[in-house]
Amino acid sequence: MKRPINSYEAANGKPKVYWRGVEEYSKTAEFQQWLDREFPQGASEFWGDGVSRRSFVRLMGASMALAGLGMASCRRPEAHLVPFTKTSELQTTGLTLNFATSMPRRRGGVPLLVTSYQGRPIKIEGNPLHPLSKGKSDTFAQASLLNLYDPDRSWRFLHANSEISADQFFKDLDTLTAGWAANGGKGLAFLGGEVNSPTLNRLRAELLKKFPQATWTTYEPGLYNNEWQAAKNVFGQEVKISPRYDKAEVILSLDCDFLGSDDGTLASIRDFTEGRKVENPNGRMNRLYVVESRYSNTGGMADHRLRLPASKISLLASALLAELKPGSLAPELPGVDAKWITEAARDLAKAGKNALVVVGAGQPAEVHQAALMLNSALGAIGNTVELLPVEDKLPKLAIQELAKSIGLGLVTDLVILGGNPVYNAPADLDFASVLGKVKNIIRLGSHEDETTAVSGWHAPLAEYLEAWGDTILQDGSYGCVQPLILPLHNGLSEIQLVAKILGQPLIAGPELVQETFKQRGGTDATWPQFVHDGFVPLTATVPPITIGASPASMGVSLASLKAANSELGPNNLELVFVPDSKVDDGRFSNNGWLQELPDFMTKLTWDNAALISPLTAKSLGLDCKLHDGTYYGDVIKITVDGRSVEAPVLIALGQADYTITLPLGYGRKISGKVGKDVGFSAYEIRSSLAPYVLTGAQVVKTGKTFPFSITQEHWSMEGRDLVREAPLAYYKEHPDFTREVGEEAEAPPLENFYKSPGFDFKKDYQWGMVIDLSSCVGCNACVISCQAENNIPIVGKEQVRNGREMHWMRVDRYYSGSQTQNERGIEAIPNDPEVVMQPVTCMQCDNAPCETVCPVNATVHSEEGLNLMVYNRCIGTRYCANNCPYKTRRFNFFDYNQRQLDKLYLGPLGPKGTAETIKLSKNPDVTVRMRGVMEKCTFCIQRIEKAKITWKIDTKREGGKMPGDAIQTACQQSCPADAIVFGDISDPNSRVSKLKKRELNYQLLAALNTQPRLSYLSRLRNPNPLMPGAERVGMGLINAKSHGEGAKHE
């Protein structure tokens, strides 16, 4: 699917030619001409000549491959690879191209660089030019590739749920538009998501001019107005608050998961972890205090974490305010050590302007206001708190207001742009029946879903990778949304549809965006630069505003918040609604990569669960039992305000008592194959009044249980030295603690009768990797990146439950308690555990246990230290997997690439084949594995080989190694924390070589003498010694080892 690309280098005024497939392409004159003239030798006389059918087919095979048709089959290509006689611009067969684009998100776009192979996007990375990304990306950006190729995407226009032609749709639209124009848009309403697109805003303004009576509603289930409301209250103007974690030395997070599922995590993970990297024992490290109700990633990184129900956060905020601003009201906080608050406040005050207080988006505006005042009192505004201008100043309604107008019969025509309001609108609005009152509903949607069912017209929505657009990026800069491919299913973008409604012709090119670009000061001359870079940096910022007023005059009456006062208990439970870490608000629910991604903390895949603490479970008589390797959660009925939902319970450590976390985004009623029958919909009890936290919920046990697909059965490290950690102060005193706590310190010296002939480690490249556990927040970006890069299949819910997930890279999560282990090595379940994350992939052992046991030499060692996997040699004895102490090998138990995941057990009796679009998503450099073979990480050998070839061509000579840091593996490239460092360890100047010399460096299970090439840097924490319980923070392993000592030498 080649096409000329409107690139920076080759920008010119030529009209663009796009085609989507051979049908369309073959209609063009060029195709006919090409058929006649550009055929291989002897073929042009084909017409009317006696060429046999066989030779015709042969020629056509070659020629069709030439036309880019051969790409549909990525496996066992019919070998007709013939070069283009006239290549499309920039394209070299076999090489990839990168294009900058941006992924629109509700809190601002993410700058990206997308790899395209033969015209199809195959991999998404962060845009290295953009300071927000610096080449890093997150799970959603990585996985959005699969959204593009989702076979269940909407692919047709519908009217009254039956298919119509696009022409018919536009004809109907024109009729409606004419009617609206006639009455000034009376009764016309628009409902859209938050895409932060200046072009859409521009068109909206035009829309309001053309249809003055029309209204515009924005609804994002994952967005809350509180933050902006608070900023407006405090600063007196609309500003966007942007925390600068890179400048912060002491951070207090009040229920803010800035390293996890809150959007905008990309930059915050990068900036935050920058401050966690310690070069030597005297290094400095930032400090993180977290107060939260559920165990989030942010809580996992905390030096001090306090479990507190989300509804009580306001009390804590006012208590802090009282500490920092004498004279404020200090409320009672039962169950919270007053010292915790006092010392945390002192620490913040000590850091002054380098302190930062952040608040979770869902918290009430009062808490946000309190945080702004705290930041202001600390002097942080302008330093760690940056203010950004708000772009979108046009009037917009909330969905409640829209529902109200519909209820009053004021809306006759509704245009729904994206989103899925029937599924995710607040339950109290009863949006599905509300929509029944609207005469004409025109819906632009990515899938034929719940909203489609009630819409008069449905048009397929183009993904951001398919259509031109623009977006305000998360740091306020202006980002270009450049398409990589023509819409696969004739989809329209929001701006295309709105422009059409405005009476403009359907525009496929960038003209709409170009116009906005020009309005924002761009020119024809700077446009190519914009498209090439993918963004224009932000120029205008809001100067710091100081707040002088006292809390009382600001109207902060936190302690009087009603919710905060009600005492939580078994009969008054708190519900917290959070966007899911995998499927977000439900928009990714048909994305198999994300569905199968283990949640950061619970390691739950394919479902959501009501998360409760062990104490809550006990007092409610609920359980989540491990039976035959599967966790079975009791199904409960949660009732609040007369609405109820049934949900399975998952006991989550570190959860605040009497609070239930309900991840959103599941329980879809009409969805594609992947999103069908997964989880429950928490939207059913989420009201517009309390979209984030709600108290007064009751729970009844239904007697049913539900089996979860969890990738990690066991939570404890069993006192083993797997994740080594220590507080920073301990590291200062014991720089060698990493070695001291290790098993290898006790192992006898290695002796061998056999003298190894030796190996010249300087001769070739020697690849190695270091993962810094202090930086890793467990965000899973590496997992999805690896999956996209290496064509890793998904296996489905049932197979995950059977322990057959295929992820080459996984993030192990262990809880470590403050309790010490008992003599059996088992720890009692801690109430307030710390958590450690450990990304694990193939260690590429120099002395690999897997290699010696393979009977057919299918896994062998390379001269460069890689543990290779030869798929076509593998017969699948699985012995290697058994003998891998790290269990990083993955076996194709079924033909996951050929069989439907719900029909795996039918084998050949089930339907065969993969959707064509899924085939398009595959990386051509990596074999798609068949059933019966073992697979695993090979440090992205395809990237290594590609770089080596390029280096050889570029340097035009033999010998001479490329610099040690020249290659990035997929996981490394996406890691926002920069925790993964890969390179050539034979080059002493490479980053990886330097890190491996650190005293924090250790090999996992080093005592086994597997000599892994992947090593870890011990995790460091930075507790405040004055805090309660500080003496235990990060001391889990050290304590376990010193206690275990006695038992061992009995």
Next chain:
Amino acid sequence: MNEEVTTFGPARGNVMERKPLIANSRSAKWITAHTVGLIEGKPLRIWWILLTISSALALFLPLELTYLVSTGVGIWGSNNTVAWAWDITNFVWWVGIAHAGTAISAIFFLTRQKWTNAINRIAEAMTIFAIGCAGVFPAFHVGRVWMVWFLNPAPYYNDIWQNFKSPLFWDVFAVTAYLTVSALFWYYGMIPDLASVRDKVSGKVRKIAYGIAALGWRGSGRHWFYYEKGYVLLAGICSALVFSVCGIVSMDFATSVIPGWHTTIFPMYFGVGAVYGGFAMLFILIIPTRHFFKLHDLITEKHIDNMCKVTIIMSLCIGYIYLMEYFTAYYSGNPYEWWLVFFNRSTPSGAPYWWCFWIMVSFNAIVPQILWFKAVRRNTLFLFFLMFIPSIGMWYERFVIIVTGIQRDYLPSSWHYFVPTINDVLLYIGTIGFFFTAFLLFLRFLPIFNMVEVKNTLPEANPHHDANHEAKGGSHE
């Protein structure tokens, strides 16, 4: 034979009377007639019933293998952590059963244990069929069975040698050599008997079939001369193979790095376990055979008693090894080994498969101690049912070794429980069905006694008596 003991030469004191190995003073003719009679006579009704049941069960074998090959190894319960489970458990179990047959016919032959002459043909048959069942698992447990020829050490296929470091590759040699040699040994030993059958059977087809199978044996002196030499040689090779095969199979585990697998005691452990499990199976085969075919004169109570004694010894050895595993774990100081043996295997509160472990210990090391009682050893019906216990116990032993080792190894994050599926069970049942079907056919169509060897134990076979009138390896044990 209650004649008075008369002393010739130096007095040696009283020697207890030994029971003859062939009861009721049966003659050589009777032995031949009775053995051939089993082939010639009408099959018993019970034989038909058992054959129907076992061949019905055997049908699961082709069915399950078809499903397996067409669909994938995923139809079993194994997972990424427990990549081997019932498949290799069954393999080791069957190989173990095979070993007992060879041990009886080869090792006991070489050590001149004449009492085993009556049961060695049955034991060898058990060996052959058990190896056949065992071989199904390593061959078909692989992900791509159509590529299993990669194991064939013929480098010219794709210019790649096999990995000579891999115990699985040693397995290929060990098992194929074992199958070849024991089949040869079995057939070789059968030639004179097949000739006897040829001479006795009626019917042209049978005569021709047995005639071909007898390879022209005429019983000449030269024939016997070469036959005896060859038999001893094959017995020697077989005896060595018993140790090498169970040693090599054990190295599948012993050479690994997994706690619970990586144990130097394994070659011995597997050898003892094999003989033990095999003897238990032999009881299950012999007792009904003896009963229904009325073979009490050839397989006497003495035989059963001796087999019981071997079983007790093996059971004690097994118990000793179980204890040694604890000691090794304690003494090695290896925390993973310690944790596995002291906690992860046997503790009901923490070990997921603790019940398997206790089945293993009680069935193998404790229950068989009942054989110390003579009354038990005499009660063949009881013995028949009793011997299912060590058979099951030995299956659990392999399961405990394989699955508890890998299901919880080094990284707790990867621990995963194993649950078998119906397909695991049915394939296993299929091999059991095949085994019994093959054995029943053997009973019907082949001489189930090594007539030559059995006749060797007749008093008249060895007239050389010593001072105590005892035959030197003749009529008595």
